[in-house]
Amino acid sequence: MAKQVLSNVTILEGEELELTRGYLVVRDGSIEKISEGSPSGRAIDLKGGFILPPFVNAHTHVADSVAKELYLGRTQPRVVGPGGEKFRALGSRSRSELLASIRATLQDMFRTGTLAHCDFREGGAKGVELLREASHKAVKSIIMGRPFALEELNIVLKKSDGIGLPSLDAFDEGGLRSIADQTKRAKKFLSFHVAELTSARDEVERALELRPSFIVHATHANEEDFVSVQKNGVPVVFCPRANSLLGVGVPPIHLALATNARFCIGTDNAMVCQPNMFEELSFAWACIRRADPAAGGEEARKLLKAATIEPLKLFNLPWGPIEEGGS
8 A cells, every 4th residue: 555654744634724733644545644743664754844725716717817917007897897908808819829828827726736716707608618628637627607698598507617797787687587596406606796896885685685606706895794695604705916906995804704704715817816825815814914903813724714625615626624534
């Protein structure tokens, strides 16, 4: 049986990411033992490194990487709003350019410890197919399709892992209800961008009525919104760097912490931010500390869970916490 002993390492163990400074034994791909101290016998010295669950980037737009830094000198509506510069850029690039750009972005994710991402993929059924074709063998893509019209909904649902809409104004109320009902019947994920702009403050409650799997942004949500989110058991995906760089605000992660609402972390538009979860977590921590100068170890632990344990559960991924018997 193949056995490896990894020593001189800090292990973030279990669902609560408890710190164990010591060593870990892996046999035939499964974790046989986690212990403090030093092992007897030969071991691979990790020189004070860390072992933690894989990162899951819970919200991306990876095709945007074909037009990096397009946002400079432009407001958020001009860049990513309906008919914005982003969509003109995507429409002007060849399929081979888009594939190459997406593949490079997925490789960047892998290099920085991300093994899965959830992408809001524009372009209807063909957009979903593009990301499927660009897939990376070591990075799982959870693809949220966006139909051009209700007539395309069924084909997008068949090809994707769910539906991700840019706002609650993408379809009329009847259309949104139809999309929500059909997506749930298909047992696929349903999500929306909500309250990203100040003009969309009321979107959280409207979105919750449609029973989404999760919502994205909530940049301008208030404490009452987060109480509702927590009661409904709907996770929020925060994208602090992209929100800030696009000038729409800073997401109130501290309110999610205060209300015990579930949340995850994503890097959002690849034209704005590299899909690096270390950088996203660092910025998110700065946002939390700015809002709550008393934030400490417990808040930091919950933030790290939001990039690992929480999205692993949300997306039903095959990996889990670092624990004996796990793989």
